Amino acid sequence: MSESETSSWILPASIPFTKLKARDLEECVYWLLDAMGARDLEWRTGGSGGGAPDGGRDLEATFYVPSPDGEMDPQRWWIECKGRKGTVEPDEVKSAVNNATAHGELANLVVVTNTTFSNPTRDWVKSWQAAHPWPRVRLWDHELLERLLSKHPSVVLRLFSEALSPAGLLKAAQERFWSKLEYTPAKALRTFWTARESMEIDALARFALIANEFAHGSIVDRPWGASASPAELMQTTHLAFSNLSYLFVRVSKVGLDEEPILAAFAHLIVTSLQVTSADELTTLILKVALSHDGKTFPDEVIELLLVPVLDRLAGEMRDVCTADCDRVLMSEATTLVGPEHSVQAYWRGLDPAGAPAQPDERRFLRLERHDGPCKVGFSLNKDRGCPLYELTPTATNVAAFLGVIERVSEFRLAEARAKAEAEREKRAHSAPAGT
Template sequence: MSSPPSDPSKDAARWVLPSAIPFEHLKGHDLEECVYWLMDSLGAKDLEWRIGGIGAGTSDGGRDLEAWFFSPSPDGEMEGQRWWIECKGRSGTVEADTVKAACNNALAQDDLAYLVVVTNTGFSNPTRDWVKQWQKSHPHPRVKLWDKSSLERMLAQHPNAVFRLFSQALSTAGHLEVAREGFWNRFDYTSPRTLQTFWDAREDLAIGPLERIALVVSEFAHGRIGDRPWGVACEPQAMFQTLGLATANLPYLFGRALRGGIDQEPVIRGIAYLVLATLRVISAKDVAEMIEVCSADCKRVICGGGDAYAFDNEPIEAYWRRLDPQGRQAGPAKDDRQLWIEKNDAPCNVGFAVGPGNGCPLFASEPSETDLAELLAIVERVSDFRSAEAKAKATAGAAPGQP
């Protein structure tokens, strides 16, 4: 089914629909705002919008935007480069005198590394030739001319900037890239409406492990996973890779949640779901080895206690509670004890050998007393049975003529 993209540049071409960006109207404040968010996506620091608002504004001191870019030097120190950006929205090509004035004005800045003149249209060949000649006698600052084609290319590679201003110009693949970037960089959750859009187009989208984790956690942030079971809508190897990446990134995810004051429950529920989904296609032994290697220092992946396998106020077919390391949320004190009554003379629907003195292994097992692989094998067997049962019910309930 879906797999991580092998060539990001080819996917970038599919993220943005340039024809849907109103370049002819990008003038003044609108062009500056577009370039501001593009520079932000490019990694600019200390980004300053000089005009300070809509309209003519005050004098901008020779630039509309100012930014710093930092890169490591050979000795490991971070060195900064100061950039000036001048935005020139036009109906036709930018006047040569405008570019010349910008270049000459920048000469007074000794620490300026780059001057960028940006337009929504283009520059004439004589203007480009003049800049090349000027650059020979003035090596600093370096001058860049960004025309409409340049903007199209860079915006296509940074759909998050397009999303802020021209969401209609993003393809479904572009929205997926925004969802991935938003989750891993800012812990943003994808909206249910957008999740449904992705689900409807899942056969045509390149959904890799990073995207799949973001989608699964977003589902649990909004409710349940049942409507869009991402964990079973991919190839076995893709599911295995997703769980491996998720468990390896648990410290990062929990750390970001704690620092941002974000509820960790969607992450916990999402990882638990990924474990179950992986058990559908990979042996319990292999899953156990992965968890032990990837999260040996994380006690949240496997937990015991009375609530670990309890059923909440949801029907079993809607949500099977697996792991709940948070315990009960703070609230009125109540009796947390559970009464477990088992009818010894009734057979087990799943097929476990039960009877007097040999109770249900799912509820009787404690992680502290059971080998991890053995415990996961039990969960795997129940998952297999419940999945087949759910599929049978769905098939039986389908309208005549439907699969």
């Protein structure tokens, strides 16, 4: 990614560099190092801030770098923070360097300031470095700190959220989701939706947005998948299912509710079926995303990873397809569609405009009858019931199951769109003249 792209993520004037001193500067550098991949990160002052005894450094960190033989070698870093109003005094840098030379295991000494270093100070460091190749002395001034923060907007979001542009907020939301499975406030999602035409949304960001919407309730108001082009949508589907195992392991490890993730994957399937066939989607999921060296994962792995998603999708389709079905008996209840949205609203999640629908009657399937026709057009009788109930998803019938979902979703989505259009025409004709 180019420097111009990352620089557009933050608004430098909104980062209070002049006030970034003592504990505030140390905290900023701490989270920056964390975002850069530091391990064994230690805040030497114990959080007390400027002036506490720190043994010649404010922060310690370890970075692991690849060696020529393929191993990962640890490199120990010391970081000394110098918050100032003006240029950092040369003696401060010299003192930090002298303290570091007593520790032979040290790889890098970083002196960080919110302002600048004088040319004589930089010249002294170059001269010293020529005679002492170890440790490496790095000077991070205001400009370098700004560039590093631009590459890690999640740090800016944590400390200076007002300094992020919409593109920067989106990048931070993406990082928080994929790195830590943290969700973004709904206010940010509304900002992204308003600015979506002016932002570049890649597959990583799009799936993060879909999952974030479900973490806040539903995707009805901001249908990120439906608003993407077919190519963008399929790229997102490929990327998401390629990371299915990673996400489920992360969810389990951190103890989060898996429902938003399940809902996001289920939604991605039904959305993708509007632009591709069930057979093609099955191939993408099983032969490309859930495979290794050209071989699909074993059935037991598919059962563990994919079937929970398909079960979730089956429940949703039962809700929305049987809501007005003559073959079923219904009763009042909260369904997978969500207590705040109707069946009609469910299909709004596939409407690129993202227009909300009014709540409608909520019902839940209790019992199937066998003496009525299927509105979708499946050939059913007393011996052959609704495939949404009879075809339980397994690792061996993914294509058949998605074929049922494809047929149901296409029919019901077309029906929902026709009803929405009829309602719009009705409102238009009933509106007073001149409005």
